[in-house]
Amino acid sequence: xxxxxxxxxxxxxxxxxxxxxxxxxxxxxxxxxxxxxxxxxxxxxxxxxxxxxxxxxxxxxxxxxxxxxxxxxxxxxxxxxxxxxxxxxxxxxxxxxxxxxxxxxxxxxxxxxxxxxxxxxxxxxxxxxxxxxxxxxxxxxxxxxxxxxxxxxxxxxxxxxxxxxxxxxxxxxxxxxxxxxxxxxxxxxxxxxxxxxxxxxxxxxxxxxxxxxxxxxxxxxxxxxxxxxxxxxxxxxxxxxxxxxxxxxxxxxxxxxxxxxxxxxxxxxxxxxxxxxxxxxxxxxxxxxxxxxxxxxxxxxxxxxxxxxxxxxxxxxxxxxxxxxxxxxxxxxxxxxx
Numbered sequence: 001x002x003x004x005x006x007x008x009x010x011x012x013x014x015x016x017x018x019x020x021x022x023x024x025x026x027x028x029x030x031x032x033x034x035x036x037x038x039x040x041x042x043x044x045x046x047x048x049x050x051x052x053x054x055x056x057x058x059x060x061x062x063x064x065x066x067x068x069x070x071x072x073x074x075x076x077x078x079x080x081x082x083x084x085x086x087x088x089x090x091x092x093x094x095x096x097x098x099x100x101x102x103x104x105x106x107x108x109x110x111x112x113x114x115x116x117x118x119x120x121x122x123x124x125x126x127x128x129x130x131x132x133x134x135x136x137x138x139x140x141x142x143x144x145x146x147x148x149x150x151x152x153x154x155x156x157x158x159x160x161x162x163x164x165x166x167x168x169x170x171x172x173x174x175x176x177x178x179x180x181x182x183x184x185x186x187x188x189x190x191x192x193x194x195x196x197x198x199x200x201x202x203x204x205x206x207x208x209x210x211x212x213x214x215x216x217x218x219x220x221x222x223x224x225x226x227x228x229x230x231x232x233x234x235x236x237x238x239x240x241x242x243x244x245x246x247x248x249x250x251x252x253x254x255x256x257x258x259x260x261x262x263x264x265x266x267x268x269x270x271x272x273x274x275x276x277x278x279x280x281x282x283x284x285x286x287x288x289x290x291x292x293x294x295x296x297x298x299x300x301x302x303x304x305x306x307x308x309x310x311x312x313x314x315x316x317x318x319x320x321x322x323x324x325x326x327x328x329x330x331x332x333x334x335x336x337x338x
Contacts (some may be wrong), residue, residue, distance in 0.1 A: 019073065026070055033062050033085050041088075043259050046147075047225030053258040054292045060089040081156060092257035093279075100252050100276045106305040106323055109205055110170060114310070115141040115297060117215070117251040118149050123315030125152035131313050132156070135321055138175040141198070141213040143251050144315075150175075152260040164198050174198045174250065182207070188238075190231040191217060197235065201244075206277035207326040209245035209302070212238075218253045229260060244303035245326055246270070251283075251317060252296045266292045270298040273307040279310040282318040291307035297322045 003066050036052050044052035051132060063085035070078035082207070094243035118128060134139060140160065144154075150167055157167045160177035164185050172187060176198045183203055189196035198213040216232060219225035239248055248270060254261045256272055265272060274280055281291030295317055297307060302324040310319035 020071055023075060023078075026066060026073065026075050029062065030066055030070075030081040030085070030318045032076050033059050033066070034081055036188075037085050037088050040301050041259065044263075047219045047222055048261065049227060050219055051059065051151070054255045054294075056089045056255070056257045059085060060093050060156045063089060096256065096275055096279055096310040098275075098276050100211050103305045104303045104325070107325055110305060110323050111139065111204065111224050111296065112137045112321065112323045113141070113211070113247060113249060114311060114319055114321045115143075115249040115251075115295060115315035117144055117295065117308070117315055118153070118313070119317065120146050120150060122314040124312075125149070127311075127315075128313040128315070129153060129191050129312055130153060131319060132159070135310065137321070138179045141161045141209060141211070142175050142177070143173060143213070145173050145175045162202060172196060172198070174215050175184035176211065176213050178202070180204055190234050191227050199238075204326060207231040207245070207328075209247070210242050211328055212246070212248045214248060214250040214252060216253050232260065233267070237262050239268040239270055239298075239300075241270050242300075242320055246299065247302070247322075247324070248298040248323075249296065249320070251294060252288055253294050254296075255261070255292055256296075259311060265298070268298070268300075270300050271304075273297045273299055273304050277307040280307065280320065282309050282320060283316060291318075299324065301327055302329065321327075 029332040040052035063082045066082035164176045165172045183201040186199045187196035216228040217224045282295040284291040305323040307322045
């Protein structure tokens with residue numbers, strides 16, 4: 001026993017300093033954020049990598065915090081790793097935070113469009129109705145309008161003279177309500193008839209334009225990821241072929257900084273109304289504050305005056321609202337705005 005006691009007394013006592021703990025936390029945090037940041041770049045290859053893109057604003061905030069902490073503790077590797085995290089995520093996110101370019105002023109002929117995923121089994125349908133009353137949109141695009149939600153929001157068929165489906169049928173989950181008469185209505189199903197896109201054309205003040213209401217599948221598995229991407233690919237081709245002004249709106253189940261979204265914008269030749277108008281987060285599960293912007297309003301050949309997200313409406317999504325004006329034709333007959 002004396003021998004054992006003597007031996008144990010000679011062993012060095014390793015004390016863990018507070019600095020070494022912070023070093024370990026910095027290194028672990030940098031590693032995790034860098035992994036998620038890089039994995040997201042491979043989003044087109046796997047649905048899990050695609051989902052990693054959704055939290056890029058939070059990776060950016062984390063990178064900024066880690067730069068400050070690394071500087072304070074003199075952690076060189078953490079500092080440069082954090083700069084890499086900031087550079088990648090900042091490149092994708094910051095364009096949405098840049099100062100807004102002065103938009104052309106709205107006129108009495110400007111059109112207000114609102115899009116909202118109402119959520120099957122909406123918790124507070126009166127909140128949705130109240131928001132619609134407050135916004136008073138000229139065109140309203142609602143998703144997840146099953147038979148139950150159609151019954152809860154039956155008053156909308158009285159508020160809007162033109163609707164793409166009769167009430168309480170529950171055969172279409174994307175509905176377009178309008179103060180303007182429809183020139184044409186076509187439902188195009190890239191996935192299932194129930195989730196068909198609503199393609200609607202209008203003529204307002206002598207100018208024709210098209211509105212497409214969409215709701216692709218959420219990419220929560222390999223199969224759903226593939227079906228969403230196929231729908232976006234076909235939608236891009238359809239949008240690119242439209243010669244008149246066009247609006248594409250709905251819960252697109254994709255964030256603006258994913259590679260697939262960038263490819264969609266390039267192929268469709270559409271512009272993102274969220275850019276330079278703030279992040280305008282719209283979705284979170286069960287009111288978790290970490291929202292992500294997956295509800296979109298995209299456009300071409302219109303003057304976009306404003307874009308914003310709306311309040312809680314009994315859904316896990318916030319609505320998105322845009323005001324725009326149709327262009328006039330120049331002397332050559334071409335459209336005068338993008």
